[in-house]
Amino acid sequence: AQSVTQLDSQVPVFEEAPVELRCNYSSSVSVYLFWYVQYPNQGLQLLLKYLSGSTLVKGINGFEAEFNKSQTSFHLRKPSVHISDTAEYFCAVTTFSGTYKYIFGTGTRLKVLA
């Protein structure tokens, strides 16, 4: 079975500062990894994905994530955040099996302060 852990439930950060949102996963098989963003009162939007290949993945809005197989991590980073990045961020995994059952983390609320 797979699991996803987002240790930080809330991350406050000042505008223009860098940020890292942590995600660790557990799986006995190969996985696909995703980060989704949810702005207030909206649905989820795909931010970026790791499927295979390069371990550094670039997404929308200047975000990037690095897949680290040995540490089973997929941390999300942005070098300089904006007020508009205030949102909840979810890490998710699914396996390469044909069922595409998704497991989500509990979310990290990023609050960017002026």
Next chain:
Amino acid sequence: EAQVTQNPRYLITVTGKKLTVTCSQNMNHEYMSWYRQDPGLGLRQIYYSMNVEVTDKGDVPEGYKVSRKEKRNFPLILESPSPNQTSLYFCASGGLQGKRHIQYFGAGTRLSVL
């Protein structure tokens, strides 16, 4: 425009009164799924469907039913809603980009069971 459409967006009901939340996608995706989002718990998968007439349980299927009689629609049915089903519900559809599976989310349905 590619869309996953859920209706209604907001619903207040009473315990025991059957309800259906509809979900429709226009991307010809084979995969569709329902999630519920609760504070501190992230998103949990209720049911998913790999194709027409093929459905399977996610992590929290109790109290819910689904059907997939046609590719574009995947309604979520609560036969006898209870207050613990008060939640924010998301429908998603997914398809293959090459060999990679990507998921798209609807805007959500906020359900309150009194």
